[in-house]
Amino acid sequence: MSFDSQDEALLAAPAATTPTGPSFDSLGVAPEILKAITHAGYPTPTDVQALAVPAALTGRDLQVSAKTGSGKTAAFVWPALQRILDARNDPAKKRAKGGPSGPRILVLAPTRELAQQVSRAFVVYGGGVQGLRIAHVVGGVPYHAQLKALRGPLDVLIATPGRLLDLMNSGSAIMSQVEMLVLDEADRMLDMGFIDDITTIAQALPQERQTLMFSATFAGTVGKLASDLTRDPQRINVASHTDTHAQIEQRLHWADSLHHKHALLEQLLADRDVDQAVVFTSTQRDADALAWKLGEIGHSVAALHGGMPQGRRNRVLQDLRHRQLRVLVATDVASRGIDVPTITHVINYGLPMKAEDYVHRIGRTGRAGRTGLAITLAERRDVGMIRRIERFTTQRITASVVAGLEPKMPAPSDTKPSSERSFGKPAGKSFGAPRKPGFGGPGKSRGGPREFGAGKPSGPRRGGFER
Template sequence: MTFESLGLHPSIIKALAESGYTEPTSVQAQAIPAGIEGRDMMVSSQTGSGKTAAFMLPALHKFAIQSDEQPAGGKTPNQEMQSSRSRGERPRFKAAQPKMLVLTPTRELALQVTTSTDKYGAFNRRVKAVSILGGMPYPKQMQLLSRNPEILVATPGRLIDHMESGKIDFSQLQILVLDEADRMLDMGFIDDIEKIVAATPEGRQTMLFSATLDGMVGNMAKRITRDPLIIQIAGSASKHENIQQRVHFVDDLSHKNRMLDHLLRDETMDQAVVFTATKRDADTIADRLNIAGFAAAALHGDMHQGARNRTLDGLRRGNIRVLVATDVAARGIDVPGITHVVNYDLPKFPEDYVHRIGRTGRAGRNGIAVSLVNHAEGMNVKRIERFTKQLIPVSVIEGFEPKRSASAPRSNKPGGWKPGDNRGGNKTSQRTFSKPGSAPRNEGSGFGKGPRTGSGTGNPAGAPRRSFGER
C-alpha cells in the first residue's frame, strides 16, 4: 500500500515523498481512510507506530481541499489589527477560531506534533499550526493566536487559561484529537478535558489515541465519540521485539553509578536516554556525566520552555549524546539516533516502562533497553514482566558482578518462576550490549576510547577524564 492509494491530497503526497515516507504504517493504513471519511475513532497503538500522521494527514487533506475551494485573499486577524493601528484605531484582539484541536499531555509531545504537521503541510502554506504551552511567554502565545491558526496543539491546563480569558473560540472547530489520552488521565487532566470537550461543537469529528482503551480511558472515549471505529494495532504491552531488554542487579548507589558509566561507554551507542525518578536526580546525574566526559543534559518539568527547546534541539542535532530525563519530560521524544535507554530508576507504573523503552527502536529500528535494579526491587521487575507478558533477561557483565545473585530462579513464564532455572542469571561479557546483528567486539572498551567532546555540553577535548562512578 502507498500513501497515494489512500487518496490523500497531492500537496501532502509531495511533502511525504520529500520527507522520505513512501508506505503507511499499519495504524496509518487503517486510520487515514476513516479520518478522510470523517469517522470518529478510538485507536490503541504502540509508541513509534506513526500515530501523529494517522490523525494529522486526514485533517490536512480536509483543510487542503477546503483551501482549494476558497478564493485567495482576505485578511487574517493579525492583519486586521495592523490595519486598525494604521488608521489610528485601537486594535481589538479577535479570538482565535481553530478548525482542529490536538490535546497532548506534555509540552514536548505538543511541539513534536506541531513540527510533524509543518513537515506534512509544507506545500499548503495557507494551513497554519501552532503550539500553546505552559512555560511559553504570554506575549508569544498571544502573537501565535492572533494568526488565527487552523490547527491548535495544546496542553490542557494552558488551553483552559486562554478559553477562560476569551482568547479562543471553538465554534468553528471541526476535528478534536486526544493524543496519549491515557497519559493525560494519569496526570489528572480529566476535569480539564471534560471542560474542553464541552466547549466544542457536538458535530465535530473526534479521534482518541491511547496505549489502552480499557478502564477510565475507554469510558471517556465512549462518552465523547459517536459510533467510533475502534482500531487496535498493538496494546501498550507490546513486546518490542526489535528492542533488546536487560536487567542488571546492582548492590548500591556506587555500583549503579559505575555500571551506568560502563554502559554509556559502549562503542555501539549513538545516543541514550537515562531515566530518573526525580528532577533533582536528573540534574545531578547530568552534571556528573558531563564531568566524566559525556555530552549530557537534563530534561524535566522545572526547566523553562526555552531551555527545554534548546536541549531537545541539541539532542536532535546530535550535540547531546546522553539525555537524563524524568518520565513526563521525555514523553513524545522521537529522535532516530537514540540507540539505548537506561532505567537508572525503575518507573512507578509498568505502563511507563513501555513508554520509556519506546524512546529507542523507533520506526522498526533496533534498540537496547537496560534497567539497573536493586535486589529489593525484584517485585517491581515482576510487575513489569506481567504487564508486558514477557521475561526480561538478567545479565551480568564481567567485572561488574553484583555481590548477590538473583533472589530466585526465573522462569520463561512472565512474572513467574520454576525450579531448575539458572539462579545467577545469564553471565555475559561486555559484548552483551552490542547492537542486534552487530559483530562482537574483543576489547569491550565501552563508549569512546578517548575524552568525549560535546559542543559545549561535554568535556573539553584533552581534559582529564574520570569515571562517572568516582567520588
C-alpha cells in the first residue's frame, strides 16, 4: 500500500539527506506497528518514511515535501500510532472516566477521498493497537453518523476543514485533547480556500501540540501558514516536481479536432495492455457525458466528481478497487487520494487547470513499484498549457501517434510527433468511424442526438450502480 503527495522542493533551509539502507527496526516504532507494516508488504522504508518517522518520534514539528507515490501517508500515520501507544502507557495522559473527550491525533485533508484514504491507512497500520478508535468527518455526508462517531474518547480524527469547523462551532467536536496536528497536502487546502478555516481550527487546539505539515511547496502563502502553525520545525525535502517519474512513461497525442480526440481515446482504451485506466476531464459535465458514451460502446465505466453524492462516490471507488470497473472518468477531485496499484494508464482527455495538477494526475499510475503510462490528448488550443506543464516539470512530453489516426494538421512548431513511436493498430471501431456515429461523429447514438458535454449523468455501465 502506498500513499501520495505532490512533489516540489522546499525553498528554505537545507533539507535533510536520505540515510543509506534504513530498516523498519531502525525507525523506532513499537512491535505492534512493525508487525502491521510487514504485513502490508513494504520491503524497506521509503525515503520520506526513513527521514520523517524518526524525526516525528522526537516530538519536533515537521515541514515535509515529498514526491507523489512516496509513501508519505505512512510517514505520519506510524508516528501518530506510536504517540497513541505512548499516551496509553503514560499515567499522566490516561483519560479519566467521564472526563474531556476528543481525539489525540487530528489530520486535516483537502478532499473526502484523501480523508478516507488516510482513514484506511490508520486501520491497516493500527490493526495491532488494541481498541483503536478512528473517525473521519467530511462534507457531503449526513451529520448524524458523524456526530455519533465523535461521542466518547477518540484516538484519531481525520477531517476536511469545512465540515470540522461546522462541528466545532456546534460544540460537537472537542479539540482540547489534540496532541498532534497533521496537515496533509497543505498547499491544496489553501488552493481550495481553506486557509481561514485551518487558522481557526489551529487556534482552538492546545498550544503544546506537535504539528506535521506535508505540502508540495512551502513558498508564498503556505510558507506563511507553516510559519504561524509550527515551532522550530525540521524541514525535510525528499524530492521535487522536476523528478523524471522514471516509472511512468509520458506521451502526447495531438488531435486535429474533438472528433479526432474521441477516436484516439477509443483506440487507446481498446488496447489489451490497459488493465484499469483513469480518464481525466476538465469539468463534471464532461465526466458524466464521456462516461455515458463510453458505456454505450461497451466499456465498464463510471464517472467520479465532486458533484456526486458521497455514497455514490464511495461505491464507485470500491468498484474500482474490486476491479468491477476498467475505466474511471474523473475530474481533478480524483487526482489525489486514489491508491489503486492496478491502474496502468492515465489519460488526460481534458487538460488540468494548473500545471501542478498534471503531476498529481499522472501519479495515479506507476504506483507501488509498478510502471505506468500517462497519455495526454491535446488540441492546438491547448499548446499553452502543454508548455506550462513542460516548464513546471522541466521535461518535454514525447509527441506520439496512433497508427491509422495520425493528425493531418502539423504539430505546433516546437514539438514534432515521433515518427518511430506509435500505439497499436487501428481498432475495428472508432469514435470517429462513420459506421459508428454518435460519439463525435454525424448521426445519432443509441440514446438519440447528443451534443458532447450535454450527456445525461452516468453511473457505471457494468458494475451494478444506479444510473
